[in-house]
Amino acid sequence: MLRLETLSCGYGDMRAVHGLDLELVEGGTTALLGANGAGKSSTIMSVAGHVQVHEGKVLYRGEDITRATPMARVKKGIAVVPEGRRLFSSLTVRENLVVGGYSLPKPKSDAGIDRVMTLFPRLKERLDQRAGSLSGGEQQMLSIGRALMSEPALLMVDELSLGLMPKMIDACYQAVAELKRGGLTILLVEQSTHRALEVADQVCVLESGRSVWKGSAHEARNDTEIIDALLGLQAGPKA
Amino acid sequence: MLFFELFVQGLIHGSMYAMIAVGLTLVYGLLRILHVAHAGLFALGGYLGLLITNATGSLALAMITSALIVGLGGMLVYRLCYQPILDRPPYVPLIASIGVFIAMEEVFRLVFGPYGLTYNHPHLQSQVTLLGLNLRGAEIGMVITAMVLLGGLSYLAQNTRIGIAWRATVDDPEIAESFGIDAVKVRYLNFFIGSGLAAVGGIFISLLSNLVEPTMGGVPAYKALAIIVLGGLGNVKGTLVASLALGVVEAFGTIYIGSYLDRDAIAFAFLIAVLMIRPQGLFTGR
Numbered sequence: 001m002l003r004l005e006t007l008s009c010g011y012g013d014m015r016a017v018h019g020l021d022l023e024l025v026e027g028g029t030t031a032l033l034g035a036n037g038a039g040k041s042s043t044i045m046s047v048a049g050h051v052q053v054h055e056g057k058v059l060y061r062g063e064d065i066t067r068a069t070p071m072a073r074v075k076k077g078i079a080v081v082p083e084g085r086r087l088f089s090s091l092t093v094r095e096n097l098v099v100g101g102y103s104l105p106k107p108k109s110d111a112g113i114d115r116v117m118t119l120f121p122r123l124k125e126r127l128d129q130r131a132g133s134l135s136g137g138e139q140q141m142l143s144i145g146r147a148l149m150s151e152p153a154l155l156m157v158d159e160l161s162l163g164l165m166p167k168m169i170d171a172c173y174q175a176v177a178e179l180k181r182g183g184l185t186i187l188l189v190e191q192s193t194h195r196a197l198e199v200a201d202q203v204c205v206l207e208s209g210r211s212v213w214k215g216s217a218h219e220a221r222n223d224t225e226i227i228d229a230l231l232g233l234q235a236g237p238k239a
Numbered sequence: 240m241l242f243f244e245l246f247v248q249g250l251i252h253g254s255m256y257a258m259i260a261v262g263l264t265l266v267y268g269l270l271r272i273l274h275v276a277h278a279g280l281f282a283l284g285g286y287l288g289l290l291i292t293n294a295t296g297s298l299a300l301a302m303i304t305s306a307l308i309v310g311l312g313g314m315l316v317y318r319l320c321y322q323p324i325l326d327r328p329p330y331v332p333l334i335a336s337i338g339v340f341i342a343m344e345e346v347f348r349l350v351f352g353p354y355g356l357t358y359n360h361p362h363l364q365s366q367v368t369l370l371g372l373n374l375r376g377a378e379i380g381m382v383i384t385a386m387v388l389l390g391g392l393s394y395l396a397q398n399t400r401i402g403i404a405w406r407a408t409v410d411d412p413e414i415a416e417s418f419g420i421d422a423v424k425v426r427y428l429n430f431f432i433g434s435g436l437a438a439v440g441g442i443f444i445s446l447l448s449n450l451v452e453p454t455m456g457g458v459p460a461y462k463a464l465a466i467i468v469l470g471g472l473g474n475v476k477g478t479l480v481a482s483l484a485l486g487v488v489e490a491f492g493t494i495y496i497g498s499y500l501d502r503d504a505i506a507f508a509f510l511i512a513v514l515m516i517r518p519q520g521l522f523t524g525r
């Protein structure tokens with residue numbers, strides 16, 4: 001449903017991603033792995049329309065959206081959970097969700113908030129609290145909830161587990177698994193390889209802006225040493 | 240009784256400062272630009288208000304019309320002066336803004352003459368007695384209008400979708416766009432509302448002094464710039480409190496140390512003193 005064709009993107013003259021080919025299948029979950037600075041966030045943000053594409057194409061459901069505005073992309077069903085969550089911290093939880101659903105007609109907003117509350121009951125008592133006052137885990141839940149408010153078909157999550165307590169990581173991964181079961185197409189960026197491999201179907205590993213390994217998550221799980229070596233990360237317990 | 244009277248006088252001037260300063264702080268919050276040309280729009284409001292009132296006899300009509308015209312004028316300043324240079328370092332739009340302000344002053348001088356104009360409706364200066372104080376009708380009207388307009392603005396910002404979108408854009412414009420908020424529309428709205436409020440402020444100051452002149456924007460604008468720093472740049476509530484505080488300090492200062500310093504000097508001495516103690520402003524964060 002999303003296809004990147006020899007995508008090169010970056011900032012000014014600086015190139016963060018070089019000639020990346022990637023295809024996401026409808027309803028699948030793809031993990032985009034790589035060390036810090038590999039170009040994962042740049043890839044996600046270029047699909048969201050915030051990072052300048054130098055060469056190549058972004059195709060979404062067959063349509064070339066390489067030059068579309070971020071606003072047009074959310075209307076087509078692409079939503080992002082950005083790195084560092086980037087909530088509207090002076091707004092309340094409810095207001096953040098309202099902004100999440102801004103691209104849809106107003107009546108859909110309330111139904112959306114109910115759905116997010118079912119997925120993350122923790123947020124329910126905090127609806128009128130300022131987003132900036134939430135704990136890290138709650139902020140990540142809200143950032144996911146905000147993205148879901150736009151009723152996306154493609155959800156891109158950047159660094160789902162970064163900086164969160166283990167309990168919160170579990171809760172966020174549970175939510176992602178549930179969304180996956182609901183048929184959502186997911187692009188998951190992670191530095192923590194093992195958690196991502198548990199939920200992903202497909203894997204793409206980036207190094208210095210280039211794709212260095214692609215395959216099924218099944219293959220990757222049986223080959224963690226190779227993946228970890230590619231990433232230059234410490235090998236953890238095998239999944 | 241003197242105390243109460245000074246306090247009320249302070250609130251009257253403070254509410255006028257608030258009408259000017261809110262627009263400035265809104266622009267700063269959204270674009271990180273010190274919008275000096277705001278003072279020119281404020282003076283334009285004063286001129287239009289006076290001309291329309293003198294022509295039609297209706298102050299209400301003058302206010303609504305000039306708020307709308309000046310609101311559109313603010314959008315035009317954004318479109319022509321700021322939008323093409325938004326990606327430059329902050330001093331570039333600042334210099335452009337100062338240029339627009341000076342140009343507007345000169346246009347007023349050329350079109351309306353250098354000496355200033357006065358209202359030809361004496362009833363606008365009439366006195367009323369309220370709570371034992373002798374106040375001018377214009378003063379009471381100003382406080383009520385300021386409360387209604389700023390209250391309306393607060394309602395818009397807190398309770399409507401466009402208001403929430405506006406605040407979200409101030410927090411993180413890039414992500415706000417990612418959820419379908421049109422940042423350009425938000426900026427136009429911001430300039431329209433801020434400039435419209437300044438126009439009403441300009442009309443009230445012209446009523447209080449029964450004068451509009453080409454340079455009328457200068458002093459209130461310097462004060463408003465200092466107020467928004469005092470209120471914590473971009474912080475609307477802080478700006479309101481700082482405006483009222485400055486009005487009250489000026490009112491008391493004029494009585495107690497007025498023989499050493501004039502009203503404007505007191506205001507700046509106060510602002511400098513506060514900023515020396517709290518350079519980050521009285522209020523930080525939003």
Ligand SMILES: Nc1ncnc2c1ncn2[C@@H]1O[C@H](COP(=O)(O)OP(=O)(O)O)[C@@H](O)[C@H]1O
Pocket residue numbers: 011014015016034035036037038039040041042043
């Ligand atoms: N806003 C930016 N301006 C300039 N360079 C950037 C910016 N953001 C990221 N980069 C650079 O782009 C490269 C890829 O970064 P990023 O996509 O954030 O990697 P990752 O998400 O995999 O850690 C890095 O070299 C980084 O320094």
Ligand SMILES: [Mg+2]
Pocket residue numbers: 037040041042083158159
């Ligand atoms: Mg990143």
